[in-house]
Amino acid sequence: MIRTGEQFRDSLRDGREVWINGERVKDVTRHPQFKPLVDIRARIYDMQHEAKTQEIMTYEEDGERFPIGLRLPFEKKDWDDKRKAVDTVMNDIGGVVTRVGDETIGEMWSLWDGKEILNEIDPRFAENIERHIHLVIKNDPFHVSANTDPKGDRSKRPQDQDPDMLVHVVKETDAGIIIRGAKYETAAAYSNQAFLKPTIANWGDAKLSEYALGCIVKMDAPGVKHICRTGFTGRAPERDYPLSNKFDEVDTLMILDNVLIPWEDILFYQHTRAAAFIRQTLHRYSAFPFVQRTLSYADLIIGAALWNAKQTGLDKQQAVQEKLAELAIWREGINAHLTAAIATGERSPNGLLMPNQSLLFTGRCHALNNLPRMMHIARELCGGQICVTPDSAVFDHPETKQWMDKYYTVNDEWQAEDRRKLLALARDALNSDYAGHRLTFQLFAQSPPFAQSAAVYRTFDWNQPLRFAQKAGGLSNNIWGVTKQAAE
Template identity: 65%
Template sequence: MIRTGTQYRDSIRDGRRVWMNGERVKDVTVHPMFKPLVDIRARMYDMQHESALRDTLTYDEGDGERHCIAHKLPLTRQDWWDKRRATDLLLEDIGGVVTRVGDETVGEMWSLFDGQDVLNELDPRFSSNIRAHINQVVHGDLFHVSANTDPRGNRSKPPQAQDPDVLLHVVKETDAGVIVRGAKYETAAAYANQAFTKPALAQWGNDEHSEYAIGFICDMGAPNLRFICRTGFATRAPAEDYPLSNRFDEVDSIVVFDDVLIPWENVLFYRHTKAARFLQNTLHRYSAFAFVQRNLKLADMLIGTALHNTRQTGVDKLQAVQDKLSKLACYREGINAHLTAAIALAERSPAGLMMPNQSLLFTGRSFATSQLHEMMNTVRDLCGGQICLTPDYASFRNEETGPWLDKFYTLSPQWKSEDRRKLLAYARDLLNSDYASHRLTFQLFAQSPPHAQTAAVHQHFNWDEPLDFVARSAGLSEDVKGIDAPADGDGAVSQWFRDQMDGE
């Protein structure tokens, strides 16, 4: 059943070993650099219990209990409309964008649900395990995150030719489960309940049954886990000057698995490279939707910031300004169109789930991420140089400097200096701060690197229709209409390098 914010906080006070800035964190729920996101996640849990929001955020599957709509298996197009509406409501309430809150990663398990036939080739237990864990997320209302990326070491070498721990792997089998060693980079892991942990790259060599080919659910409170976190942005500078950094920083960790026991019931595949490759090729068929939807809300933040500034300064009627605003609108509506069409033209998956139209979803993701840096630069242009020149909040409050700043930053009877300062601080944090640069990089690589995103587009686009149309239009002979691309010759890219091109 749905949890409360208090229940969530209590669930992550489990003695987990977390470090930040070289110091042990005793309680992530109160540490100043973790607390803002813990509070947001707790707020999301509490929202599910509010009568006005309950029907949008939860559903009853006939068992007399309410469950989170984000965790519901998507069986119909309406399920996707409901998920989209619920996410919009959450983001509107918290006033910004967070990327790792659970709904964007639970979809990765749905992809493995589609691959049950592949899992059954090795061991039917693994297929039942994935069904059990999908049910557990639904009924336990867990904060579920994803663990893909390893330290990797020297990428020109397979793991067997260097320190074996650069990729997470199994070191021992026991009656209770498998013992794993290595590390993973995980966003939000230090304050999540569990992570779907799986291989990022298929560097198996010729070994069909590799110790690196393992996927499992890991309890984030498990013994022998260590969380070594990057320094958070919250509290590094005053919230009045950096309102986004202090609210929406999702702290990333390198999670060290120091001989961690994974019970057999939590293992979803093991020593099965075919299952690992299947997951790599299908990992984001559902999870990409929530990721792209967050890009849509980020686009709204960019447009609102630019429009407020141009109206404050009275230049919003200039044609050159309107051209740039229209460019932002096209970017925003391009994302919106891809999301809408992906639902409208949704497809049935191998296991009977309703998956967003894959070509439209992945082209939408590539469109949203590849143009984000350009849109941010457009907003910088529309905001002008004051976002990098404006003094800090303390100067506005100083009895000697404050009156001067009040004089120069008051634009009209409606736009007083305080509102002007707030907007410029917001814009600076959205576009120019350390946090802004971090988020831009994160958005670029959060699901997979750009080359893997375009590879997904190439894989799912229907190339036959334009081929057939031109063949008919140009009057080509029947002999060439059905010819496939030529097979790779001596100059082909190696299979190992192809594996590097797979999704993260």
């Protein structure tokens, strides 16, 4: 059944070991650096119950309601419903969040698509992944994804250095397997469980490896420790940094210190073929909500830039309109890829409707490769005042307020306080520590840029342009044998 926000908060008060700024956190639901995001996730749970949003956020089946975000996608409407739910959340909270659960469950759907491979290895693995997918739908946990290891010296094999640099199995028991290592994971400290899988892409000729592991890790399991980076919340007043204080998703180094994984929570183990499959297909579903979040971020920075241009009448200048058009072209390119990926969706090996893979991954590259340049255009449109404007305390102090009112009031519509708020928003979205963090996060959150390009290479239909050029040039059919050999 769908949870309430308070039930979610209660699920986090489980004695988990969380560290931040050199202190052990007693309660992540109340700690100032975690509370804003906990509250946002709780708000999403509550939206599933409210009359105004319940039909958008949930669906009904056999008399029970379940989250739209976790629903298995079998038809175009399922994806349209998911997209509407995400837009509704972003509009309600007034910002952009990336890790809240619905964007990570798709990675489990990808593994489920490989159930034939899992059945060849061990039928229990296919049964486990299917059961866990339905458990997530039923129990509605905050589910995240554990991907990146510390890795250590990448010029060496894992076996030739500290083996804990990559998560691995150290022991089998009757109850399950014991694992060691660490993973970097956003939001792990205030989530319920993670789908852990390896980051190794090339296993060579090895058929078995203690590093080939996919499993469910409960965040409160004995031996799990959460060591978090310092958050942006509270560094400066919320009035001056409205995004940093509300939407910072704290990242965690999740230590796995001899953690027991029960056999029923193991999704694959030892077999590198299963590990290679999940790495190649990991984002076939989850890239869609990720790119949709980038679309929301595009709207945020375009809106901040356009309001800055409008308040002084600069939006009527041709040079400014050209800059705004560049932002619009980028934004609509993201929108077009999302829309087309669903309109031309493909049937997966397990019968799910997956977004058109070539359009989805080219859309992801379009969104992220252009993001740094678009942020810079938005900075230019906002002007230099986003980096020189004093903080809100100066606008309030009786000895300086008159000067702030004088020089920051533009006209009858734009008084000093609204102009200050807009500049604070633009500064936080484009110029702050939080803005730099979000830019890096967007570029690397699903995979590094080279891996994103590799996904495009694997999913693009190269035969279509090859055949077109063959016909245009009158080339013989013999060349297809050479092309096939080269591909193999």
